[in-house]
Amino acid sequence: MAEKSRFSMRSVSVTIAVICIAILACGGQWLPNVFDKMQVFEFKSLGVKLVPALVNLLTGALLFSVSYLLYRPAKAALTRTLDSAGASERGRTMVLRTTQLLYWGITLFVIASVVAPEVLGKLFLGISVFTAALALALKDIASDLFSGTLLQVTRRFNVGDDIAMIGLDVKGKVVDIGYLSTQIKNTEGLQIVPNREMWGKSVKILKVTSMIILPPGYEPKPTAKPSEAEQKPKLFKLLTD
Known part of the structure; x- marks a missing residue:
């Protein structure tokens, strides 16, 4: 069920990306033509205001679709890299969750800067001041967290x-x-x-404590017992000796 859901989301993302590219390739010229054909003055003035907003929304939808399509391959590549580096389970979880938050945070920031740049500018100024004050107050905790991630991944x-x-x-x-x-x-x-x-x-x-790092999902193979035909020569040799 989960695989079917992911396949459906991937198909929807591809469809949205193709539609947005096709519409943006026209330069948004078809929207003014639609409003020009309407004889009501209010619709024409409304069209002048809506065209830039709709183009921005289409661009944002395109960016989100592309980001969604790239997310799973990037996550799989990062997981393989962490496994080959011998990172611990806690370190792997920490890196994957942090990377996930950064990935979608940057994606939403870019989309918001395209869709509503004026609102984002004022919001970004306030967030920047708050983040700077918070980082100054929690610099030791942030340093410990970053160092803990490195210790989990590099395995000193x-x-x-x-x-x-x-x-x-x-x-x-x-x-x-x-x-x-x-x-x-x-x-x-x-x-x-x-x-x-x-x-x-x-x-x-x-x-040094000897440790063998096994890949995720590893299951030891059951040891096969020797057959009677293999045991008889050993027993005969033991009795003759």
Whole structure:
């Protein structure tokens, strides 16, 4: 059912894109002709105002359709890249969700700049001031979050490794690598270190825990038992020896 729904949305996006391209290729000239054929003055003046708005709406619909068609291949390529890099499940989820928000955020911003540039200009000014103030107040949290993403993807060290931070009084076994901090357990207890420190400082790995990263959906094959014909020669050899 989900595959059928995605196929339908893809077909609708392709249809909208083709229709918008065909209409925009005419330069929107057919709309004034329609209103000119109407003898009522109000319709003519209304047509002069509606033509630019309709052209902008068609352009926005075209951009949205193209963005929707490109989203799934781009997501699949990013997923393969993260799998080949050996990213953890938490890191892969974090990167995919962040990329998804950025992708659709940029798409909506571009579409809004085409459809309603005047309204967007005033709104963007207010959002920019608010975002700058918020980023200044939460710069440490943003730095920890970004560093946590890098630690999850690049795998400088893994959970279970014994490490020592150069320049910090931190030494012990890595218990968890979170979004904002890393937990390290030692004889003194549990230390919680901000991820910006874990990424910005040099790390000395004292003991590596062997880990085999399996691809998503991997299922081990059942071990086949030897047949009686294979067991008899071994049993005969054991008795004769």
